[in-house]
Amino acid sequence: MKIEQMHHVAYRCKDAKETVEWYGKMLKMDFILAIAENHVPSTHEPDPYMHIFLDAGNGNVLAFFELPTKPEMGFDPNTPRWVQHIAFKVKDRDELLAFKEHLEDSGVDVLGVTDHSIFHSIYFFDPNGHRIELACPDPKEDELLNRLNDVKWQMLEEWSKTKKAPKHAEWLHEKELADV
Template structure:
């Protein structure tokens, strides 16, 4: 028994139409489906909603719920805003830079490009306050991923004991810092 793939990931939105249009314009996602009910099918609770689905590529679906009868959206005040996010993969650095320029030209504040060693990312927020990451693979990704795979369990076990960052993957940060050093 094994999971086939993620069917969809759902988040809450403030305005379903604004969200669909923003993801279409900014991230080129197609609007594929809408479901609306006045009663929640799984619980039978009276709670009107609009549930919209967007094509995030390769069978990946990003969905949103607009819930007009619920209190306004909030964030967990104990979780930094950089933690909870959704990341989308793009083909390469050129595509990442195209998206960065496109987003900035449309008034979206973008952080990065950040070099994570095995991949490079930009970060920004959607109109609902959800943090979004676009990531592309590093050209030297394969050997780095193999090194990370070899130490993942040791890292997890050390973290579980100490709650301090293990140094097994310090090479990723060294890679990123070396790339930033002036020639």
């Protein structure tokens, strides 16, 4: 048995129409499907919803639920906002910078470009408060991923014992964290 691929990921949204329009305008995602019911098909409980699906490229689908009868959505107060995010790949640094300019020109606050060595990222929030990352590969991505692959098990083992960042790949963020 093996998972074939991601079918879709689903998050909650405040307003389905606003979400479709924002992702279409800001991230150029096509609206591909809407499903709405007054009862949840899996549990049969009464709970009206609108379920929207967006094309995130290469067969990847990003979905949202609007739940008008539920209290306003919140976020886990025990998890920092930077942890839970949705990351999308863009072709290259030029594309990343074009998105950054487009978002900023549209009034979106953008953090970065952040250098993760193997890739470079920008971060911002959608109108629902979900943190979004756009990432482009570094030209040396394959070589750098091989270096990380060589130490992944040692890093995991050390982390499991100490809960402190192992030094096996501290080169990864040395540019970003040089002043820390």
